[in-house]
Amino acid sequence: MDNAVILTKIQASLHDRFGLEVVQLGENARLGDLGVDSLHVLEIMLDLEAELGTKLVDLSFPPNPSLGEVAAVISRNLAGNA
Amino acid sequence: MSKKRDVVITGLGVVSPVGCGIGDLISHLSTAQSGIRLCEAPFLQKSFPAGVVPRSFAEDFTKLELPFLDRCQQMAIIAARQAMADAGLSEFSNHGQRAGLYFGTVRGGAQTEQAWYEQLLIEHKGTSRPFTAMAMMHNSSAAQISIRHQILGPVMTLSTACASSGTAIGEALRAVRDGYIDVALAGGSEAPLTACVFGGFDGTRAMAVPDASDVGRSCRPFAKDRAGLVLGEGAAFILLESAEHATRRGAPCYGSLAGYGVASDGYHIASPKAEGEAIAMRLAIEDAGLAPADIDYLNAHATATRGGDVVEANAIRLAFGDAAKTVPVSSTKSVHGHLLGATSALELVITILAMTESFLPATAHLDEIDPQCELNHVANSPVFDRRIERAMSFSSGFGGTNVALVVSKHREMPAKRASVSVLCS
Numbered sequence: 414m415d416n417a418v419i420l421t422k423i424q425a426s427l428h429d430r431f432g433l434e435v436v437q438l439g440e441n442a443r444l445g446d447l448g449v450d451s452l453h454v455l456e457i458m459l460d461l462e463a464e465l466g467t468k469l470v471d472l473s474f475p476p477n478p479s480l481g482e483v484a485a486v487i488s489r490n491l492a493g494n495a
Numbered sequence: 496m497s498k499k500r501d502v503v504i505t506g507l508g509v510v511s512p513v514g515c516g517i518g519d520l521i522s523h524l525s526t527a528q529s530g531i532r533l534c535e536a537p538f539l540q541k542s543f544p545a546g547v548v549p550r551s552f553a554e555d556f557t558k559l560e561l562p563f564l565d566r567c568q569q570m571a572i573i574a575a576r577q578a579m580a581d582a583g584l585s586e587f588s589n590h591g592q593r594a595g596l597y598f599g600t601v602r603g604g605a606q607t608e609q610a611w612y613e614q615l616l617i618e619h620k621g622t623s624r625p626f627t628a629m630a631m632m633h634n635s636s637a638a639q640i641s642i643r644h645q646i647l648g649p650v651m652t653l654s655t656a657c658a659s660s661g662t663a664i665g666e667a668l669r670a671v672r673d674g675y676i677d678v679a680l681a682g683g684s685e686a687p688l689t690a691c692v693f694g695g696f697d698g699t700r701a702m703a704v705p706d707a708s709d710v711g712r713s714c715r716p717f718a719k720d721r722a723g724l725v726l727g728e729g730a731a732f733i734l735l736e737s738a739e740h741a742t743r744r745g746a747p748c749y750g751s752l753a754g755y756g757v758a759s760d761g762y763h764i765a766s767p768k769a770e771g772e773a774i775a776m777r778l779a780i781e782d783a784g785l786a787p788a789d790i791d792y793l794n795a796h797a798t799a800t801r802g803g804d805v806v807e808a809n810a811i812r813l814a815f816g817d818a819a820k821t822v823p824v825s826s827t828k829s830v831h832g833h834l835l836g837a838t839s840a841l842e843l844v845i846t847i848l849a850m851t852e853s854f855l856p857a858t859a860h861l862d863e864i865d866p867q868c869e870l871n872h873v874a875n876s877p878v879f880d881r882r883i884e885r886a887m888s889f890s891s892g893f894g895g896t897n898v899a900l901v902v903s904k905h906r907e908m909p910a911k912r913a914s915v916s917v918l919c920s
Contacts, residue, residue: 432558448559455625456562 414465414491420484422464426457427480440481454483461487502671503741503748503905506584506734507844507913508577508682510570512546512727513831516577517913521848525877527859529711529830531725538690543697544705544713545688546727546832562626564639565604566728571636571684572643574730578680579644581914582734583746587678588645595649595676596637597667599659599683600836602692603633609689636684636730648676654836656892657796658757659683660731661839665755665898667735677740682732683837696726699765701800714833715860716797716826717804717868724798727832731840733847738908747911749847753885753903754783760895767803772810772897776889779899780814785885787818790901792855792886794846797826797868798833807891808868823881825873829859839890839898846888847902851912854879 424438433447444454458469469490475482507517512530514520523530534545552569553561564572579585587594602608607630614620629635634652641650649670653663660683667681687693696702703723706713714725733752741748756778760771780787793811797804812819827845834841849856854877861874885903892898904910 430558448557452563452625452629453559459625 414488416481416484416488419487420480422461423457423480423484426460430456438480441479443477443479445477465491467491499674500672501738502668502735502752503738503908504733504750504752504847504902505736505741505746505748505911506578506582507749507847508574508581508732509729509841509844510548510574511729511731511831511834511841512548515548515550517581517848520844521852521913523830524827524845524848524856525854527830527857527875527877529859531711531713531830531832533705533710534688536690536693539694542705543693544703544710544725546725546729546834547688548728562624563629565607565630565635566686567600567604567684568630568636568639570686570728570730571598572639574682574684575640575680575732578682578732578734584734586645588647590647590678592648593677594646595667595670595679596641596646596651597663597679597681598634598637598652599654599661599663599839600633600636600652600685601654601656601659602685602687602835604631604635605687605689605692607631609691612691640680646680655896656894657833657835657838658890658892658896658898659836659839661843661888661890661898661900662757662896664733664752664840664843664900665757668752668755671735671737678734678736680732680734682730682840684730685835685837686728687726687835688728693726703799712860714799714829716795716799716829716858717808717864717872718799718861719863719865721799721801721804721865724800725828725832727834729831729834729841730837731844733840733844742908747909748905749851749911750902750904752900754779754785754901756780756782756899758897760897762895765893767806767891768895769806769809769813771895772807772889772891773813775897776810776814776887776899779887779901783885783901783903785901787815787822789885790818790822790887791883792846792849793822793824794842794856794886794888795824795826796889796891798828804865805867808870811870819870821871823855823873823878824870825856825858827856827858829861839888842890843888843900843902846886848913850883850886850902850904851910853881853883855881
């Protein structure tokens, strides 16, 4: 699954669960600027784990990551699990 | 005991079954209108009478905030915000460590905790959602308020059962009076209307059944036909500050928080003891530099249990002596139910309003007084145009902690009347 698909899922989750407007959720948008903290991200990870039937092991994000960077970490996890 | 500083009350906030906002609360109390209604408890095959706050607070918070906030914390944040706004304050970063928050609760995030039990035991989930621990914690309300309003000194959560918010307010008084801090937000919150809490208390056989004719009459403290306690939900806060701090910023006050008495029974985990209750009342009166006959109104704990109300009536006679025959007494739980950790704070707010608005709140549904509970009851209807200079609120908790708080009018500072425009937000 490529980064773009994962990014779309993250954007959808942020919108559906936390009410963030889609226009805010560009690839370069940073979590801190969106008011999203590590526990919100963890919630989204749990959604993805359930949807994809996998366990995301390495959740070491850079400080205040962008949505694109979050997607990249998840993508690496999925590749490692494949 | 030497008194270091005069401590005044400059803000009130409330979210309760009998009013959301101070104006709404006064309106309910002036008619003794009951906020008790029938409450379903999923998983239990019965309904309970309960003091219900008839609204959701989901619209008051963003969807990013809500997962962190149990209903207990939502109501706490809103009531605290009301109290601060009423006092003309909104954040305390410039106070450094000289602003504090003292909070009481019994069950904390009870709804969140029950939701997690459902996931664990019914859905067999091995791990909770990420926010669960934060929303379950007893100190979450205090922490959420301190973060939002930058209260950077002591942020303390006390759990002394049904005396929780009373002890929180009393300890806040001491902290301001003794000079450790200049300003304190103090109160409590409780959202216990869940199957776990209903069923847990039902196990004590102390809960009232819904009144057959009118569920709003289910809680009847001091009455011959009383049938047990009725749980309630809500939050209440007061803003305390040293008189000099309030004067410096030109803030009027509702009055002084003049006395605090706390005493433990050392007797039984569930049964109260009149001697311990009486000592707390006497300590509060002495702390305020008063005599029992100086108290113009007593808001009693009386939960409408068969045993507890008699013990408390005996305690009032012990503490007040001859003045027990004349001091007007009421238990407003008859209309709002028992808010557990928040009940002391709500009842103190009601006591303050009785003093500032010159009326005696009633014990509703008190058609026939239990002879064992004979006192000077304010039965069924409030009494208006009654000058109240000093008043007491008393609370007693499972485990034996008893707390009494005395408020009095302030002689020098500008007197504040309740703002009926303080809204529930």
